Amino acid sequence: MPTAPPTQRTTVIVGKESTGKSELAAALTGQSPISSNIQGSTLACESYQTGDDILIDSPGILFRSDTATTRTALAQLQAHDTILLVIKATHVDDDLTDLLPLAAGKQGIVVITFWDKVLPSDFTRQVVRRWEQASQVRFIPVDARHLHPGQRLQILQSLQTPAPFPQQWQPIPAGWRIEPVPTWLEHPRWGGLLAIALLLLPAVVAVWVANGVAGVLDPLLQAGLAPLAALLSRLPSLPQEILMGRYGLITMGPLLFVWAVPTVVLYALFLGAYKASGLVERLTVALHPWLRPFGLSGRDLVRVIMGFGCNVPAVISTRACSGCSRQTCISAIAFGSACSYQFGATLGVFSAANLPGLVVPYLAYLTLTTLIYTHLVSPKAARSTHNTLMIERRTFLEVPRWSAIWRETQGTLNQFFTNAIPIFLLITLIASVLDWLGLITTLAGLINPLMGLFNLPPEAALPVILASIRKDGLLLFAEPGTLSVLTPLQILTGVYLAGVLLPCLVTALTIAREQSVRFAAALMVRQAIAAILFSLALAWGGAVLG
Ligand SMILES: Nc1nc2c(ncn2[C@@H]2O[C@H](COP(=O)(O)OP(=O)(O)OP(=O)(O)O)[C@@H](O)[C@H]2O)c(=O)[nH]1
Numbered sequence: 001m002p003t004a005p006p007t008q009r010t011t012v013i014v015g016k017e018s019t020g021k022s023e024l025a026a027a028l029t030g031q032s033p034i035s036s037n038i039q040g041s042t043l044a045c046e047s048y049q050t051g052d053d054i055l056i057d058s059p060g061i062l063f064r065s066d067t068a069t070t071r072t073a074l075a076q077l078q079a080h081d082t083i084l085l086v087i088k089a090t091h092v093d094d095d096l097t098d099l100l101p102l103a104a105g106k107q108g109i110v111v112i113t114f115w116d117k118v119l120p121s122d123f124t125r126q127v128v129r130r131w132e133q134a135s136q137v138r139f140i141p142v143d144a145r146h147l148h149p150g151q152r153l154q155i156l157q158s159l160q161t162p163a164p165f166p167q168q169w170q171p172i173p174a175g176w177r178i179e180p181v182p183t184w185l186e187h188p189r190w191g192g193l194l195a196i197a198l199l200l201l202p203a204v205v206a207v208w209v210a211n212g213v214a215g216v217l218d219p220l221l222q223a224g225l226a227p228l229a230a231l232l233s234r235l236p237s238l239p240q241e242i243l244m245g246r247y248g249l250i251t252m253g254p255l256l257f258v259w260a261v262p263t264v265v266l267y268a269l270f271l272g273a274y275k276a277s278g279l280v281e282r283l284t285v286a287l288h289p290w291l292r293p294f295g296l297s298g299r300d301l302v303r304v305i306m307g308f309g310c311n312v313p314a315v316i317s318t319r320a321c322s323g324c325s326r327q328t329c330i331s332a333i334a335f336g337s338a339c340s341y342q343f344g345a346t347l348g349v350f351s352a353a354n355l356p357g358l359v360v361p362y363l364a365y366l367t368l369t370t371l372i373y374t375h376l377v378s379p380k381a382a383r384s385t386h387n388t389l390m391i392e393r394r395t396f397l398e399v400p401r402w403s404a405i406w407r408e409t410q411g412t413l414n415q416f417f418t419n420a421i422p423i424f425l426l427i428t429l430i431a432s433v434l435d436w437l438g439l440i441t442t443l444a445g446l447i448n449p450l451m452g453l454f455n456l457p458p459e460a461a462l463p464v465i466l467a468s469i470r471k472d473g474l475l476l477f478a479e480p481g482t483l484s485v486l487t488p489l490q491i492l493t494g495v496y497l498a499g500v501l502l503p504c505l506v507t508a509l510t511i512a513r514e515q516s517v518r519f520a521a522a523l524m525v526r527q528a529i530a531a532i533l534f535s536l537a538l539a540w541g542g543a544v545l546g
C-alpha cells in the first residue's frame with residue numbers, strides 16, 4: 001500500500017512593512033533574501049519551502065491604507081490558519097495592539113525582529129516571558145539578519161505545534177519605543193536641501209565618471225576598430241551597411257558600451273547603496289512637504305527615484321503606493337524618471353557633440369517639466385494638506401552590507417546585458433536596413449514638416465521614433481551626420497523630446513499590465529501632448545532667449 005504523503009503545513013508570515021519578514025523567511029529556509037530597506041519592498045507573496053513546511057512571505061501591512069500590497073497580505077491572512085506574526089522590537093506595543101486583532105482565531109507563533117536594537121536585560125526578557133505565559137503563544141526575539149542556528153530550529157519546531165492566538169487579549173505594555181537617531185536630514189531648515197543634494201549626487205557622479213571612463217576608452221576602442229573597418233569595407237553593401245553604415249553596429253555599438261555601461265553600473269551601485277542603507281526612505285521623508293503640491297507623497301518619490309535605474313520595476317513597485325496617488329506616481333515615472341539607459345545615451349550624445357555641459361539645463365528642464373506635468377495630472381485630493389505621509393516611521397540607517405548592494409546591482413546588470421543590449425542591437429539593425437533601402441530619407445521627408453515645428457531638421461525624426469521603443473535609441477542623435485547639422489539648442493530639444501515623448505515600449509506594456517490597456521493608452525496620449533508642448537516651449541522659448 002502506498003504510504004500517504006506527509007501533510008504539508010503552510011504558514012503565512014505577516015507583519016507591518018519593513019519589519020524583517022523577507023529577511024526572516026530567507027534565513028529560515030537558507031535562501032538569500034531579496035529584501036531591501038525600502039518600505040513596501042515585497043510586492044507579491046513569495047513561497048519558501050523548508051522540509052515539509054511551506055512559508056509564505058507576504059507584503060507588509062500598511063495600516064489605514066488602501067495599497068494593493070496590503071490587500072494581498074490581508075487576503076493571505078484570511079486564506080490560511082497558521083501564521084508567523086512578525087513584530088518589531090523597537091515598536092512592540094504598537095505592533096501588538098494593531099496586529100493581534102488580525103491574528104485572533106488563528107494559530108501560530110510570534111517572532112520579535114530587530115531585537116538587536118533593544119538593550120539585553122532581565123527586564124526585556126521578563127516582558128517577553130510574561131506575554132508568553134499570559135497568551136500561551138511562543139514569542140521568539142531575534143535579529144533576523146543574523147539568525148542563530150538555535151533560533152532557527154526553535155522557530156521551525158514551534159511552528160510544528162502552533163498555539164491559538166487568544167481572542168481578546170490585552171498584553172501588558174512593554175513601555176519602550178526605540179526611534180532611529182535623527183540626522184541632518186531631519187533638520188527643519190537644511191534637511192530638505194541636503195536631501196535634494198543627495199538625490200542629485202548619483203547623477204553628478206555618473207556624469208563625472210562616465211566622462212572620465214569614456215575619455216580613456218573611446219580613443220582605445222576607436223583605434224582598435226580601425227583595422228576592422230578596413231577589413232569590412234570589402235563586404236557587400238547590405239552587411240557593410242549593417243556593420244559600418246550610419247547606424248551600423250560598429251558605428252553605434254561603442255557609444256553604447258562607452259557611455260551607457262559606466263552610467264548603468266554607477267546608477268545601480270548608488271541605488272543599491274541608497275536602498276540598502278535606508279537612505280532612500282529618509283530622503284523621501286525629508287522631501288515630503290515639498291512634494292505635496294505636486295500630488296506625490298514621499299512614498300511615491302521612492303518609486304520615482306527607483307525609476308532612475310529602470311522604469312519597469314519602479315512601475316511594479318507602485319503597488320505599495322496609496323490608491324489615491326498610484327496613477328500619478330506611474331505618470332511621473334513614465335514622464336520624468338530618466339532611466340539609466342536614457343541618461344547614459346543622453347550623456348553620450350552631449351559628449352559626442354563636445355557639449356557635456358548641456359546636461360545641466362537638460363536635467364533642470366526635465367525636473368521642472370516633470371513637476372508641472374505631475375501637478376496637472378494629479379487629483380486635487382492628493383495635493384491637499386490632509387495628504388499625510390504614508391510612511392509609518394523613520395527607517396534605521398545602517399551601513400549597507402556589500403552583499404545587499406551587490407544584489408541590487410547584479411539585478412540591474414543582468415537586465416542590461418540580457419535585455420537592453422540585444423534590443424539595442426536590433427534597433428541599430430532595423431535602422432541600418434531602413435537606411436540601406438533608402439526608406440529613412442523618404443520617412444524623414446514625410447516627417448520633415450513635423451520636426452520643423454520643433455525647429456529640428458528631418459534627421460531628428462529617427463532617434464525620436466526609435467527612442468519610443470527603447471530609450472537608448474536616442475543615441476542615434478550622436479550619429480556624426482545628424483550632429484553636424486544641429487545647434488546646441490536643437491540637440492537639447494531633440495534629446496528632451498526623444499526622452500519624454502513616450503515611455504519605452506516595455507514600460508508601456510508594464511503599465512498596461514499593472515493598470516489597464518485603457519489607462520496606458522490615455523497616459524501615452526497625455527504624455528505625448530505634454531512632451532510636445534514642453535518641447536515647443538524649449539525650442540522656441542530657447543530661440544527667443546538665445
Ligand atoms: N537591525 C536589524 N535589521 C533588520 C532585521 N530584520 C530585517 N532587517 C533589515 O530591515 C530591512 C527590511 O527587511 P525586510 O526583510 O525587507 O522587511 P519586510 O518586512 O520583508 O519588508 P516589506 O516586504 O517591505 O514589508 C532590511 O534592510 C533588513 O536587512 C533585524 O532583526 N535587525
Ligand SMILES: [Mg+2]
Pocket residue numbers: 021022023035041042057058059060
Ligand atoms: Mg518583504
